[in-house]
Structures are given as structure tokens and as C-alpha cells.
Amino acid sequence: MTTTDVVVVGSGAAGLTAALVAAAEGLQVIVVEKAPVIGGTSVVSGGSIWAPANRYHTDQPDSLDSALTYLREITMGQVDEKLLTTFLDSVNPMLDTVVEHTGISFEANLDHPDYQPSLPGAMAGGRTIQGDLFDSTLLGDFKDKLRSPHSGVPITRLEVDAWGQDTLDRWDWALIADRVSRGIVGMGAALVGALLHGCLKLGVRVHVSSPARELFLGPNGNISGIDVDLDGQRTRIDVRRGVVLASGGFEWDQELVTQFLGKPMDSPASPPANTGDGLRMAMGVGAALGNMSEAWWTPTIHAKGDTYDGAPLFRPTSSLRALPGGIMVNRRGRRFVNEAMNYNDLCKALSTFDPQEYRYANQPCWLIFDQRFRASYSVATCTPDTPTPSWMPTADTIAELAEKVGIDADGLVDQVARYNEYSARGVDPEFHRGESPYDTYRGDAKVSPHRNLRPLEDGPYYAVEIHLGALGTKGGPVTDATGNVLRALGGPIGGLYACGNVAASAFGTGYPGAGATLAAGMTFGYLSARALAGSGA
Template sequence: MTEETDAVVIGSGVAGLTAALSAASRGLRVTLLEKAPVFGGTSAVSGGSVWAPNSKYPAEGSRPDSREDGLEYVRALALGRVDDRLLEAFVDNINPALDFLEKETPIEFSSNPHHPDYQPQLPGARPGGRTLQVGLFDTKLLGEHTQQLRKGHSSVPITRLEGDEWGMERPERWDWKLLAERVANGLVGMGAALAGTLLDACLKKGVQVHVNARADELERDAQGRVVGVHAVVDGERRSFRASKGVVLASGGFEWNKDLVNTFLGVPMDAPASPPANEGDGLTMAMSVGAALGNMSEAWWGPMIAASGDTYDGVPLYRPTSGLRTLPGGIIVNRRGHRFLDEAMNYNDFGKMLAAFDSHDYEYSNLPCWLVFDERFRRSYPIATVTPETPTPKWMLTAPTLGELAEAAGIDPAGLAAQVEEFNRHAADGVDPVFHRGESVYDLYRGDPEVTPNRNLRPLESGPYYAVRLFLGCLGTKGGPLTDTEGAVLDTRGARIRGLYACGNVAASPFGPGYPGAGATLAAGIVFGYLSGQALAGA
């Protein structure tokens, strides 16, 4: 069976939905194929933030932003590994892309004045205001597709700004009556809200959508132009002919162990995305001669695994962005040594886990553990465990630090010396070695009720606990190289006509860097928007 259309978009995360909406808004017939049985991709399980330098949503009390500062910052992050034209294309088109979404959808963006850039010490960085948040979405608007919107790891319909106000790590302070009403009314928040709003807009524009549709082969004409795609839809082999072209927006390759071993080259064992991200778009792009870039990079992060915690039938690895910043815990390697500021941004934390010691021929910080005291255990939720619930087997516990070290496989003498040194300084609210709790990024999280430093205090009396952390990622960020319109390039730098890519399937415009919360979605939105516009003009 062959279906004729103008454009095919592969993937239904925010990047793919933006590309589909962009093309449809220009009058194109668009078909969207989603491999999973639900729409939303990795975006739906994200925080739904959008990182927007020099945006039109100034944060109250923040220093005015500028194009020049935005460019200076992303250039510093990219370390010279990204075509400067791509960086300029992102900074110059984030506002037009947001304008487009506001015009075509009821989305309302709000600036988060307190969320800092991830490297606030770099030139051009801002201590707040660049990360934009979205509101809630009523899933009933999707009609027959209501149950086909991917649910997040947590079904709590809360906005990021509410979470900041109430305390993301203190759910006992949340307005659970209000949240229960929202659940009953079919409301969702964060990434699911953004993806749902875009899906609704696509449906209203006439985009033809399919779930359980795994695209696996691009079709080219005699001149080499991509003119369609072959896919298995609900078990049936089908062809989709696209007169204008195809957009790859199918996510990363983090769930494909062979591709991870080949390209990432580190023990990334804990992907935190839906397991449909197996590199289908990458392999299709490779098959038609696409040049690749940024293949050794991912949106890294340390993850926690609660035994029995699953998602889509596979183990669920949860990010630890807030947990690591809380006072009363430290993170140590097998020698019992701290090796970083525990409260640093998750992407650069992940790079520390991937560090290889050539002298000892080992990953010196893998495995590692979050070690904490009884006060910590009874104050904060840890993955699926709340302060009042019994301690599960996957959370090691012992009455003394020495016994805990033995149980975890940590050097007992090393841990004892480390805790003694840490406690001595933490009693004064300082960390002279790694400066935890000094940066504006660290201070965005933590526990404001703990003084003089919301990010650290001495480990007190036992029993003590240890939870293993894993090297994981939110998604990979390497793939086909693209130009400033999202067109895929071949190994000679020429366009592969009719083929575009955006989101995690494409080489990230930020290279090895991660500018701030929402940068992943922002890049997908910008280049999804540009791809759709380029298709319409093809």
C-alpha cells in the first residue's frame, strides 16, 4: 500500500510535532509516523522547558539579555566544534519559532526568573530568565487520541513554576487536593503539556498521524532525492511517498546497545528516555550517505534505579537533579572519595562519570554512590521511596559508615576519612575542595530551610544509607549533520535533497555543551520550525 502526501515526519516529540505543524501551516499535506503506541516521545517525559536566549519574555529583575550574549555563551559551550552558522541560526530563530507556536497554538510561555544557565560562570551566561515554562494541557481536547498521549514517569499535573514555589523535593508541601482535581479533569503538565498542545494543533491542521508505525527505509529517486519512506504500520508494510521530502525527528540511539558501544564508547547503562529510541533515524540517514557529527555526545546525567521501577516494560532510570543537591549527603567513588560538586548540572556530572583513568585502566568514578544519613532519609523522597515508607533492599543501610562501605564495596578507610574531612568544613557551611553551594546554579536547588548553606551540612548519626548512581543520559545528541534550515548534509557537505533532521536524531547545534534547562527542546523547536518552512519552499 502506498500513500501520497507532501511531507512525512518521523517521530512525534516536540521537534517532530513542530516540524509537522510548521509544514502544515504552509498548506502542505503532512503525515506523521510514530514508532511507539503513543505520541510525545522523549519530550513528553521531560520538564517541558524551552531555553531561549534573548527571548521576548524578559524575567522580572533579570539583567537584559542580548543576541551577542547568547551567542557568546553558546560559542563558549561548543568548544569550537560546531559550525558558527548553526549557533547563529539557533539564536536568531528562537524568537520567530516561539512566535510561530504562539500563533498556531494556545501555548503561553512564562520566563523562569530563578533558573540559571548550566554554566553560569561562562561569558554571556545569565543567572535566570532564559528558561521558559509552559502551563497545563487538557488531554480531552485530543478526542479519540486522548489515550495516545504519552504519560510521564509521574502523572502529577504540576507546572515547573509551581514546583519551584512549592519545593520540587518536598512533595509533602504540594497542594494535593488541587492536583487530584487536575488529574480527574484530564490535565497534564510539563513535557506532556507541551507535546499535547502541539499534537492538538497538528490534528487541527489536518496532519495525518499514525502510531505503531516504525519507519525503517528511505526511498530515493533516480537523481538521489529522498521522496518517501517505508514503514511497518500495525504490522503491515506500507510506503509513504512525499513530494516535498522527509523530516527525521525520531530521537536518539541510547537504547541501541550496539550503537552506544560504537559511538559513545563509555558504559552508558541508564538511558532515561522511552525505549523506542533505538537509532532508527540515524541508520536511515547513514544509508543515504549522511555526514555525521557529535556522535560521542549525549545529554548526560547520573541516574538512580529503584528495583522494580519500570517504564514501557524496561527498567526506569530516574534523573537525580534535585536529590544530589540536598544537604546531608555526599557522592563517592569506590575509594570512598568525593570527585565533584554534587550539585553541579547533570550533563557535566555525567562527563565526570565517564572519565577514564589510563594509569589504573578503569573508569575511576564508576561505580559511585550517594551516601547519606538518617536525617536525609527521613526528610526527602529518594526515587520511589518517601520518608515514611520502609527502606527497600536496593537502598543499602547499616548502623555505621564502615559497615555501609563493606556492604557497598567502598573502601571503608577512604569513606571514613572523606566523611571526617567533609563534615569538618560542612559544619561551617563551606566546601573548600569542590565549592558546593557557592554557584547560582547550586543555589537554585537544595533545601532553603538548612543554613548557612542550603546544599550541604555534616553527615550526622546513623544509620547510614547508600544508593548507587549510574551513568545515563536523557538522550543522545549525535547524528546527521544539518545546515541552517535543518537539511541533512552528505559527506561532501552538500544537501541530501528532500531530507531534513531535527531533535535528538540530528547532530546537536550545541556540540558537547548543554546551555540550560530546555535547551534540548529549544533546538528541536527551532530546527523543526525551520525544516517545515524549508519543506514548504522546496
């Protein structure tokens, strides 16, 4: 048995922010991580943080009032407004504290719009901020414990925007090779690396391969300790202040997905260690649950044989769907959504249920594209200069392609003809693709006259299946505005806090913009640590 002030369960950005702030407040902190590597889902993210009215955005006026208007709209009145106002009041102080103890340099992305830029209070750019690169050699013995991202390519999110996410031939590979040789990491890995470095400097003890098992309540009903397989040995850690759950979602546990999500989500894009450990522990001590049917949805593709941590790797399609020369269709051969729509809200169309046929109307679905698209863009692991793989069906005609993959041939031929007719004019009267600033941001800036629209031209033609996936779930224990977990029967559970994807999201069903996941997780990690330290919100 051992004793400390605070135990943080999970080592993503939310958990490490909680650990960093608690240690900066003078508390003794232990971080326990289930996986053999550090960083969780945060490492495989873009490392962006959605921070309205941040000090890095100076080109356009922004305000917390306009951001609150936007959050009210995108959460559709389903979230306690106290959580929204607390987030907005705290996200920038959180960033200031993180910068103070890590030295991260942030920069506003002036071109990245909010995810629903037409809603009142939305901004066309600047609320999403991104960090710089990080030298992983600064971590010493922990360098090899930093989780590797899916690609392992050390670049910044701003460089991805400049070079093109799906146009690998435009990337500066000599610069990238130099960074790799020097141990430089980028995006989510850089954010986690910097947070971990800050934690280590403040004396935080970090243990990998140490899954948490059970929470303990004291005679007063507050959290008194936690059971952990600490470095391979079952250990009870008593806590003087409390426990912060930051262990990620439950998207890789099929039983929990079936029980709670209520949608055919079969392709999580996160590390497979996210199996609901924190959720189960919170349920075990009587926590109230909320937002359990929601996730940070994303359409994904899977290249046969592509794996990560021994599980199939499902890759998000953030930009791929928005590029000119491709359309998404269901089994009837019909488009059903603006393909360039932000990934979270597009998935709401993927999960539409048809009560007449008693099946999901748009599952399965496919991205259909022509030879010019194939020769211009990378699709998962397939680059323009590599042979066409078996998981990418191809045919000389649209009708033959439809027959190959099980799409209604007449429907697809008709759909392509109609799409070609109006896309040649640079319009999409059916779904308004290319009209939103978000759409054009995701398109190909080197294609004119339209970044998002172009008729499907000469064959051969190709199809890849698009899956309903998730970056992570966002339902779990309900918290108050300090991150304190609430009881199912009312009142707080003393000493138990939750942040990140393990907790019921402060954004409900909505996804405000790029980096909102990390922003909420880190902000409520910050608030949890301050509450445990007695500093208040």
C-alpha cells in the first residue's frame, strides 16, 4: 500500500493537464496508465485546442459572449449552461498555466472555421490553436514510453494545412526525415510530450502498464483510495485529496458500445486500450451517467492489413471526402449528405434509420472517385504512385463498379450523371457542398475554379467503403462545473473527478470546432486539479 495526494488515471492531454496543475499547486501526484505507452487518444489527434477569444488570435475580434451564443446553438439546449460558461471562463487561464509550466508555443489557425460556421456566434477562423513541435529526447528514459501516432510523421497541423492532408507528394520529406532523426514529434504527440515533460519536472510519478481496477469509498462516502496493478503488482493507493479519472472512452468495448451508443459504430479511430475502465469504476461507486449515446463521430476507412497496437486501424477521412472528383453514395447509389461536412455531423446522416426497410439507410456507403482523383490524392495507405490494392474495388465503368460492390447500378449511373451536370457549373443544389467556409477549408486549394466540386471524369473508377466510426465516446460520469463527479442519487462524490472522454461531455451532442475534444478535457482537468488543491475554479 502507498499514499499520495492525487492519483490521475490515464495519461492523455486531459489527465496530464490535471497532473501538471495539481503538482504545480504543491500536491503529490501519481499518474497510472493502463497501456505500456503514454498519451492515449491525444497522441493520435491533431493536437489542436479550441479556445475562443484566445490571446493568439489578433486578426479578428472574438468574444466569450459570441462563443457562448455559438455553444448554445451547437449543443441545442441540452447542456447545463454553467458547464459552458465555466469552460469559456477557464479555457484561456488553463492555457496560460500550461504554457507557464511547459513552454509550449501556440499559434492560432486563422483559416480553420468552426465546424458549423453558419450558426450565430461562429467564427471563420482563429479559435483553433495549435502547438509547435517537441523534442522527445528531453524526456530521457520516458522518450521510448511516448506513444507513437498513427503516421509517426513529425509535422505541425499548420504544415498539414499548407501541404495538403491527402497530397503526400507535396510534403517536404527531407525536412521530415531530418526531424525524425533528431527525435522531433508533432501535433498530438508534441502536445503530450510537452505536458509529460512539464509533469516530470514537477515531480509527478508516472507509471505505465499499470491499469486501475477499483475505487474505494471511506466511511464518510468520499473516495479514499484506488486499486491499481502498479508495475505488475496489485497495490492499493490511498489518497489524501482524491482521484481524477481521465482514462478515455469505451469505444473499443463492444458490449458497452452495443448497450449505450445505439448506433452501428464498428470502427473506432482511437487506440484500442479505450475499453471503459474509468466508466466501470465510476459506476461501481454510484456515479450518475450522462450523454451515453454520444461520441466524437468520424467517418473512417480501413485498408486491409492496416493495424495499430495489434488492432485494425480505422483512419478518419476529414479532408478526403471534401476533395473534388469524388462522391459518397449509399447502396441505392444515391448521395445523402454534403460530403465536405464536418466529420461529427456527417456521421449523423450515416446513422439514419429507415423504418420502412428496417435498416440503416446509409450503411454501408462508399466513396466513389475517378482516375484523376486516384492519381492526385492518397487514400489511407494507398498513394497515387502505388498499385491499386485489393481493398479498393475498381472497374472501367460506373455500372461495373456498382455491380462489384453491391450498389444499385442504375441508381449510381443516374446519380453520377446528375452530379456531373451541376458540378460542372460549380454548384451543388442538392446538398450545397462547397458553399461553407468549412467545406472550402477542407478542399484542394490547387484546384480551380472550385476546391470541392468537379465532375467524375474518365475511368477507371474506384470505391472505398466508409464506416461509421468515432474518435472516442463522450458519455460517462456526470460532473459539476469543477469536474467533481455526481452521485446517481444526488450530490457529489467527494474526491472523485473526471475529465476527457471518460466523462459526460460538456458539449453534449455538439462538436464546436477542431480541438474541442482536447480543450474540454484539458480545461476540466485543470479545474479538477484546482478543486483538489483547494484553489477553486
